[in-house]
Amino acid sequence: MFPGPRVTTPDEFSRFKRQIKDKTGLDLESYKSQQLERRILAMVKQADQPSLGHFYRHLETSPAALRLFLDKLTINVSDFFRNPERWDHLAKTILPDLARQRPKLKLWSAGCSIGAEAYSLAMLLTEMNRMATSSISATDIDDTSMKQAKSGLFSDYDLKGLPPHRLKQHFITQPDGMHQISEPLRRAVQYRVVDLLKDRYENNVDLILCRNVVIYFTEEAKAEIYRRFYHSLNDGGILFVGGTERIVAHREAGWTMISPFFYQKS
Ligand SMILES: C[S@@+](CC[C@H](N)C(=O)[O-])C[C@H]1O[C@@H](n2cnc3c(N)ncnc32)[C@H](O)[C@@H]1O
Structure with missing residues (x-):
């Protein structure tokens, strides 16, 4: 397992968000960036990818990984009669x-x-x-x-x-x-x-x-x-x-x- 992705620059995040939008239609620019970026980096690490660029290529070549990424990104915790x-x-x-x-x-x-x-x-x-x-x-x-x-x-x-x-x-x-x-x-x-x-x-x-x-x-x-x-x-x-x-x-x-x-x- 890699120690974790190296430090990611704002440009890399912007490129990644653009690529995801082109590929899936999901507009990550409308999600709060700090929270989102933290979650994405945790997924990069979990997927053993050394950088965001590698992670994107991994998502591009594996429909299953892309599906999992989208599922995890949109946290779906819920309860009956919540509150x-x-x-x-x-x-x-x-x-x-x-x-x-x-x-x-x-x-x-x-x-x-x-x-x-x-x-x-x-x-x-x-x-x-x-x-x-x-x-x-x-x-x-x-x-x-x-x-x-x-x-x-x-x-x-x-x-x-x-x-x-x-x-x-x-x-x-x-x-x-x-x-x-x-x-x-x-x-x-x-x-x-x-x-x-x-x-x-x-x-x-x-x-x-x-x-x-x-x-x-x-x-x-x-x-x-x-x-x-x-x-x-x-x-x-x-x-x-x-x-x-x-x-x-x-x-x-x-x-x-x-x-x-x-x-x-x-
Ligand atoms: C935390 S759950 C809330 C579920 C339920 N409303 C509740 O309060 O128990 C958030 C849900 O928002 C969905 N979601 C996130 N981004 C969305 C989007 N752009 N359009 C529609 N649903 C979205 C997620 O897939 C997830 O199922």
Whole structure:
């Protein structure tokens, strides 16, 4: 094993980011550079490559290595009902209010990872008896985590945040110890690969969940994503953000913060 890549210059990083964009379409310039570069260098070291240039050539010649690189880059840690007290607010106030106002609900989990967020929504709508009149889209840039999402198969570890009564109600435990989400919930969520930095967004949405995704992006990229979410929403629609996230100058951009982490399109 090499002792680690030699010191990498800003020019080398710029070239690497350009090459990745040309090859895969992923725009690394929109991700926070320090965090990103630290993670990339750790991967260069792990792949036993002496420099960033060597690492790129390795990615170019090995589709498997390129796939692994992209998977690792877009960290996809997720939990069912992540930050339960906020999901409680969603379940008790936000969703019932929306459901009262609209005969049909369109929901979008943007940056859905393994699907925990989308299936948490599907559970709430089922418990509210509103699944039949709702649609849930779930999108992510990472094809691998979405494959798990589509399979609906989760380990004990994946389900660590899930209350036991929901495990019992919505999952079937397999002989190998994995738990599969029930068929109606699996059919309730439509998955699609979407890069939030460049692809088309959903429209006429009533509720968007985009949580723990934009933390990796530059301030400019964040502002653009929130601007595009605003246009995706119906009037009065709501954006639910992650525990460390907020929309800078939200009033000027047309948002009303109706409670912490919930923004409404005015
Ligand atoms: C930490 S997970 C968050 C999952 C879930 N929203 C939650 O809060 O539990 C971040 C997700 O953002 C996705 N992501 C990163 N860059 C993205 C991009 N440009 N477009 C769409 N999704 C992206 C990653 O693939 C990953 O699944």
